[in-house]
Amino acid sequence: MARASVLIVFLLLLSVAGHVCSQSYNAMFSFGDSISDTGNLCTGPAGCPSTLDIVHSPYGSTHFGHPTGRCTDGRVVVDFLGACVSCVTTNLFLIHAERLGLPLLPPSKASGVDFKKGANMAIIGATAMDLEFFNSRGLGRGVWSGGSLGIQIQWFRQLMPSICGTDAAGCKSYLSKSLFIVGEFGGNDYNAALFHPGSGIAEARSYVPQVVDRIASAVETLIGLGATEVVVPGVLPIGCFPVYLTLSPSSNKGDYDEAGCLRGLNDLSSYHNELLKRAVSSLRSKHAGVRLMYADFYAQVVDMVRSPETFGLRYGLRVCCGAGGQGSYNYNNDARCGMAGASACGDPENYLVWDGIHLTDAAYRSIAGGWLSGTYCSPGILH
Numbered sequence: 001m002a003r004a005s006v007l008i009v010f011l012l013l014l015s016v017a018g019h020v021c022s023q024s025y026n027a028m029f030s031f032g033d034s035i036s037d038t039g040n041l042c043t044g045p046a047g048c049p050s051t052l053d054i055v056h057s058p059y060g061s062t063h064f065g066h067p068t069g070r071c072t073d074g075r076v077v078v079d080f081l082g083a084c085v086s087c088v089t090t091n092l093f094l095i096h097a098e099r100l101g102l103p104l105l106p107p108s109k110a111s112g113v114d115f116k117k118g119a120n121m122a123i124i125g126a127t128a129m130d131l132e133f134f135n136s137r138g139l140g141r142g143v144w145s146g147g148s149l150g151i152q153i154q155w156f157r158q159l160m161p162s163i164c165g166t167d168a169a170g171c172k173s174y175l176s177k178s179l180f181i182v183g184e185f186g187g188n189d190y191n192a193a194l195f196h197p198g199s200g201i202a203e204a205r206s207y208v209p210q211v212v213d214r215i216a217s218a219v220e221t222l223i224g225l226g227a228t229e230v231v232v233p234g235v236l237p238i239g240c241f242p243v244y245l246t247l248s249p250s251s252n253k254g255d256y257d258e259a260g261c262l263r264g265l266n267d268l269s270s271y272h273n274e275l276l277k278r279a280v281s282s283l284r285s286k287h288a289g290v291r292l293m294y295a296d297f298y299a300q301v302v303d304m305v306r307s308p309e310t311f312g313l314r315y316g317l318r319v320c321c322g323a324g325g326q327g328s329y330n331y332n333n334d335a336r337c338g339m340a341g342a343s344a345c346g347d348p349e350n351y352l353v354w355d356g357i358h359l360t361d362a363a364y365r366s367i368a369g370g371w372l373s374g375t376y377c378s379p380g381i382l383h
Contacts (some may be wrong), residue, residue: 025229026174027115027163028105030078030181031152031218032122033145033188034358035236038076039069040123040147043109053338053355054124058321062348062361069107071124073321073348074361078105078120078181080368081381108155115163118178121155123147127192128185128214129207134192137207139199142192149185149218160225175226179381182219184233184297186211186272194244194265201264208272216279223283223290231371231381232280233295234273239265240305242319242329243356259306260317266302273298293377300367300376301359304352311366313352320344320351320360331356 030036042048048055048069059067063074070076082105108119125145127134134140147155164171189211193204219230238244239262248262257263273296280294305316321344323332335341337355345351354360359367367376374380 025177025179026117027178028078028082028118028181029156029178030105030118030120030122031149031156032078032181032183032185033126034071034122034124035184035187036076036078036120036122036181037069037071037124037126038079038105038107038120038122040107040109040120041125041145042069043107043111053336056338058344059338061344069124071358072354072361072364073344075104075364077364077368077371078122080365081179081181081371082118108159115159119156119159119163121147121152123152125188126152126185127188128211128218129189133207133210137193137203139192139196139203142196143188145188149214153218153221156222157225172226176228178227178229180222180227180230182222182230182232183215183295184235185215186235186276187238190235190238190268190272194238194248201268205268205271208268209275212272212275212279215276216283219280219283219292220287223287228290229293230290231293231295231377232276233297234276235269236297237261237266237269237302237305239263239267239269240301240317241357242317242322242331242353243333245317246327246329246331246356247333259302261302261305269298291379293371293379293381295371295377297367297376300370301352301363304363304366308352311352311363312349313362314347314350316352318351319353319356320348321355329356 054069054071055067057067058073060070061073105118105120106113106115108121123145126147126149127143128149130148130150131140131143134143160171164174190204193199194201219232222230240259244262244265255263277294280292284292304311304313308314308316317329319330321337322330322342323335324341324343326332348354348360349362351360352363370376372380372382374383
């Protein structure tokens with residue numbers, strides 16, 4: 001990495017230094033999809049399905065040296081946030097987390113693991129809505145994960161005795177001093193329509209209010225269990241991701257914004273996020289003793305696409321791991337990352353996008369910093 005880029009990354013990290021954590025968290029608990037999964041799809045006796053792209057190199061190559069069930073070259077946002085769970089000083093502690101031997105957030109399906117310091121219920125392909133909802137709309141074929149938000153809440157309830165015992169008051173007290181990350185959710189809900197023949201943006205948009213209501217309901221459930229520190233991320237700007245840009249191209253230049261993203265898809269993301277922000281605001285009014293934080297995935301990723309160098313990156317819309325340089329975005333759906341014919345770039349630290357739909361370790365590190373500092377989270381986790 002060039003000296004200027006190294007300096008920028010250092011300054012971004014430094015910008016959140018000095019913020020003291022509002023409290024020393026007992027643990028962190030995460031719910032979500034492939035943006036957050038730290039291995040749930042790959043736990044259990046059977047392990048990862050061999051047909052899954054993420055089980056193959058170069059997934060995991062940057063940080064772990066091998067595939068881990070994460071949909072990236074290294075760590076995801078919750079891995080970086082997890083380093084701050086026990087933080088009592090400044091975010092600079094995050095930089096030294098691995099050196100100090102702090103545990104990464106384990107997948108909730110792992111066996112023989114102590115979950116007292118946290119658990120990750122997120123799983124690849126997860127939706128906010130249950131499968132029955134999609135079946136009722138003829139979209140069930142596009143949903144393949146058995147870990148909807150409601151099911152993940154069930155998984156968490158099952159873990160609670162091992163986390164904080166069976167005393168309701170004691171458990172509630174323990175969870176009140178823990179950090180909860182609920183999302184993002186919605187991306188796969190909308191993919192069910194976007195990738196379904198004969199369906200599209202209009203169909204996906206029609207059930208955005210139901211998706212947001214389900215997320216808000218889940219947050220309220222967790223509050224009832226004792227959660228008082230909850231981060232609720234919005235969805236990403238899906239119109240900026242190479243998988244959509246490649247599979248849904250337009251000959252009309254007006255369909256693209258100045259950053260090269262598809263307006264229609266980003267409008268869908270924006271609609272979801274606006275409703276979600278209203279829902280978070282409503283929950284704040286109902287639960288005065290709860291600190292609800294809206295994490296703006298959308299704004300930060302759009303800024304990273306428009307000006308990657310500001311975040312220590314070089315490439316916004318180009319895929320690091322894909323079809324060997326083919327096309328404008330280096331994305332080929334028949335030669336995706338982890339498949340035969342695909343290869344990874346030699347400098348993933350310069351890329352925003354890892355495989356066409358997920359981000360790189362470097363991008364997730366920066367996003368975690370934005371949430372901790374409050375630059376892209378209201379209020380910031382460290383505030």
